Amino acid sequence: MSGPLEWRRLDGRVVLALLILVLAPLVPTVAVMLLAGAGLVPLAITTGSWLAAAALLAGLSALDWWFTSYRIGEERVELRKGALSRSRRSMPRDRIRSVDVTADPVHRLLGLAVVKIGTGAQGEDEFKLDGVARPDAERIRAALLLRDSTSDAPEDGGELARLRPAWLLYSGATASLILAVWGAIGSTVGSFSEVLRKFDVYRTIGEEFRAAPLWLGIGLPLLAAVGTGVLGSLLLSVELWWGFTLTREGTGTLRVRRGLLTQRSISLEEERLRGVELSEPLLLRWVGGARTHALATGLSESADGKQPDAKTLLPPAPRGQAARVGAAVLREREFPGAGLTGHPRAALRRRVTWGALAALPFAATAAGLAAAGWLPAGLAGAVALLAVVIGVGAGVDAYRGLGHRLHGRYLVSRRGTGVRRTVALQRDGIIGWRFERSVFQRRAGLVDVVATTAAGSGRCAVPDVLLGDGLVFADEAVPGLLTPFLEPVSRD
Structure with a gap:
């Protein structure tokens, strides 16, 4: 990488990457039009318009590339861009908490990557360098996550988990992936509706349905839908998680690498880690599987709709493996999810x-x-x-599924049936308490004890405990935080 004060442009191949992405759909579009019986004039108009739009977008991309540059100094990372309206952004290096590297198939073909630099602050935009040579991307990541010699981060590292191919079978019991596959199939059918109608596919299906017995006409499509969803979820899981590794680096960073076609490298600073969650969706729980998620400050709770959250530390896997990885991330001998206190x-x-x-x-x-x-x-x-x-x-x-306990420096809570979540939250990461009671809970003498934290969704609930037990539990979890608000009760 160049000197710390030198402004650098992104790699010029980023313009070619955009051109490939724009032109790639032209081939299937022309093929569909030919199958639908389109004439030469519509084909020529479509192709010409597409090529003109691609040329325009490539020109704009080249202009944007020419006026975009970045530099990495000793104290700050700076980015300037814009042809007509210039902008310049700066980020202090001591606030950088994550440097993620992503490369989709086109970027991989051209030897490029996308570098995302974030501070971990909720609602704050990240720096995005779209179109950096892959070796430079890795050097940028290593340089920005390097700790000072005075850092108290543990200097141990190593691999915490690696994908076993058998784990991919658990994706067949992941409802979110199955629904994503069904949605993609529905969208594809809608896009090719004219072609299907031209070849009388709809009419043929209707005739076969009317001719078949009712149980077969309903059961066979249902079985096909379930089978397609499961198979599609397996293939999607292969794309998402192939090559998955979770490592702890000596710089005090957890790093997840995954992806078959689109490769991703996601970093999480351990200083931001406040706990771990074992998530067991109903279908996955039935087959003995679970996921492992990080509870950390600055991590978004929502996914982008296509990829897992940055908080995911382990894909669907056997529950024992999920618990083992959770314990390793917490630096505990075992995950503190056993021996929980039941609820009334x-x-x-x-x-x-x-x-x-x-x-x-x-x-x-x-x-x-x-x-x-x-x-x-x-x-x-x-x-x-x-x-x-x-x-x-x-x-x-x-x-x-209800349960809670205090285990060393962790508050542990388990709840849920559709998605059962077991949360181990650092007690020193609790910044306040909320006690929530509905009308029915007051009549039953119950209360929801909610620990507020800056990590994850911002709350960790222990639902439906007796009021007195909940107050004692909260006071023991963080001694002194509730003391000014508690009054001793005479047992005479």
Whole structure:
């Protein structure tokens, strides 16, 4: 990398990368038009317009490249850009908390990468150097994350986890990936609707459905949808997580590297780490899987819709492996998720009641259809009974998932049934307490104890504990924080 005061432009190949991205969809578009029977004039107009737009965008990209430059000084990182409206931004190096390197297939083909430099502050824009030579990107990352000799970060490092191919099978039980696959298929069908109609695909499917028995006409498409979703989620997981490694670097940084086509390198400074969460979505929990997430300051809770959050430290994997990685990240011998204190029976009644109430609309709908003669009475009764059983079962499962404890320097809380979350939060990362009670909780003598923190979503809840027990638990978790607000109660 050049001297610290030298302004540098991005790599000029970034213009070629944009041109490839713009022109790539032209080929399938022309192919679809040919299949749909488009004439030469529409094809010529489409191709000419596309090429003209590509040339215009390439020109604008070249102009932007010419007027964009950056430099890395001893104390600051600076970026200036803009042809007509010039802007110049500066970021102190001592505030840099993450340097992430990403390379999509086009960037990899051209030997480029995107470097994202962030401070970890919520709502603050990051520096983005889109179009840096890959060797330079790695040098920038190493230079910006280098600690001073006076840093108290532990100087140990090593690999904490590496993807095992068998773990990819757990993605078949990941509902979010299955829904993403179904959405992509639906969008593709909509895009090729004219071609499908031209070749009478819709009419053929309709005729086959009417000719087949009802159980086969419904069961076969349902089975195909589930199978396609599972298979698609496996393929998507391969793209997202292939080559995954989690390492602890001697600079006090956790680094995640992953991706088959689009490669990503995501860094997390351990100084920002406030705890670890084991996440077990229902389907994944049924097959014994879990994910491991980081609770850290400055990490966004939302994903970009296509990629996992920056907080993800381990993809879907066996729960034992997720717990092992969580313990390694926390520098503990084992993850503090066992031996949790149960919650009072009143919490069970609340969850069973809510589960039964959630089943009422389904039971009422079945009864209405039976009254209208659209559904046999026996089938309607079975549907209503099944809805109640599922609702009550979900309530019991939610209660069984409740638990909390203090384990060394961590507050541990577990809750949830659709997504069961076990959180180990550093007690010194708790900055306040909230005690929330609904009308029904007050009648049952229960309270939600919520630890507020600057990490993750900003809160870690211990729901439905007895009021006195909740106050004692909070006071023991962070001694002195609640003392000015507590009064001793006489037991006479």
